[in-house]
Amino acid sequence: EVQLVESGGxxxxxxxxxxxxxxxxGFTFSTYWMAWVRQAPGKGLEWLAxxxxxxxxxxxxxxxxxxxxxxxxxxxxxxxxQMNSLRAEDTAVYYCARGxxxxxxxxxxxxxxxxxxS
Amino acid sequence: DVVMAQSPLSLPVTLGQPASISCRSxxxxxxxxxxxxxxxxxxxxxxxxxxxxxxxxxxxxxxxxRFSGSGSGTDFTxxxxxxxxxxxxxxxxxxxxxxxxxxxxxxxxxxx
Numbered sequence: 001e002v003q004l005v006e007s008g009g010x011x012x013x014x015x016x017x018x019x020x021x022x023x024x025x026g027f028t029f030s031t032y033w034m035a036w037v038r039q040a041p042g043k044g045l046e047w048l049a050x051x052x053x054x055x056x057x058x059x060x061x062x063x064x065x066x067x068x069x070x071x072x073x074x075x076x077x078x079x080x081x082q083m084n085s086l087r088a089e090d091t092a093v094y095y096c097a098r099g100x101x102x103x104x105x106x107x108x109x110x111x112x113x114x115x116x117x118s
Numbered sequence: 119d120v121v122m123a124q125s126p127l128s129l130p131v132t133l134g135q136p137a138s139i140s141c142r143s144x145x146x147x148x149x150x151x152x153x154x155x156x157x158x159x160x161x162x163x164x165x166x167x168x169x170x171x172x173x174x175x176x177x178x179x180x181x182x183x184r185f186s187g188s189g190s191g192t193d194f195t196x197x198x199x200x201x202x203x204x205x206x207x208x209x210x211x212x213x214x215x216x217x218x219x220x221x222x223x224x225x226x227x228x229x230x
Contacts, residue, residue, distance in 0.1 A: 037167075044210065044221055044222075044223055044224050045159075045167065045210055045212070045221040045224075046221070047212075047218055047219040047220065047221070059217055059218075061218040062218070095166060095167070101214060101219070102149070102153075102155040102214035102215070102219075103155065103157055103169070103172040103173065103214060104155075104157035104159065104169050104172060104212045104214055104219070105169065106169055106172070106178060108166045108167055108168070108169075109166065110166055111166055
């Protein structure tokens with residue numbers, strides 16, 4: 001069974017950092033583009049970043065460019081999102097999704113909540 | 119960024135009746151490879167989004183055939199032929215043609 005499980009969310013102060021993880025199982029992780037998408041409480045969806053199978057290509061939406069870094073470890077079947085300089089508006093549930101990403105991702109995790117507040 | 123405009127934003131439907139959601143993009147979604155990367159997602163209350171339709175009209179595995187997608191260029195539609203209780207939730211269109219990928223505002227489907 002294809003499964004994506006996010007972890008690492010929590011409460012962080014403005015200006016702080018957090019690293020999210022997404023553990024993949026049930027498929028050959030190294031052969032898929034992966035992505036992070038977020039959803040602010042009670043709001044819609046925002047696609048944040050994509051990463052190619054070997055990590056050689058990465059794309060970011062402007063709202064997180066320079067602050068967030070997407071990465072992966074194919075040996076550990078894991079996707080990561082390093083989030084720095086966090087702001088209140090980064091408060092959201094963060095989902096990882098499996099590519100092909102132009103198709104929006106055919107499998108999403110259950111999400112992990114990040115709350116940025118003092 | 120490409121703006122995805124959905125309508126209506128709220129859709130009360132009677133069980134067993136059809137429902138239709140419109141999605142319009144601010145630019146053509148035809149990609150250079152000839153494909154149109156317009157996708158539809160369902161988000162049931164308290165759950166993660168689930169993809170229903172990819173590339174305009176292709177149903178994902180396990181998606182009931184009462185769901186169908188159509189359209190071209192900048193104008194797209196998701197139809198539910200007969201709404202069932204389990205269809206309650208928010209539906210999003212999403213484009214994967216122009217970076218950054220963008221979603222519509224969402225359409226909340228509820229039972230009358």
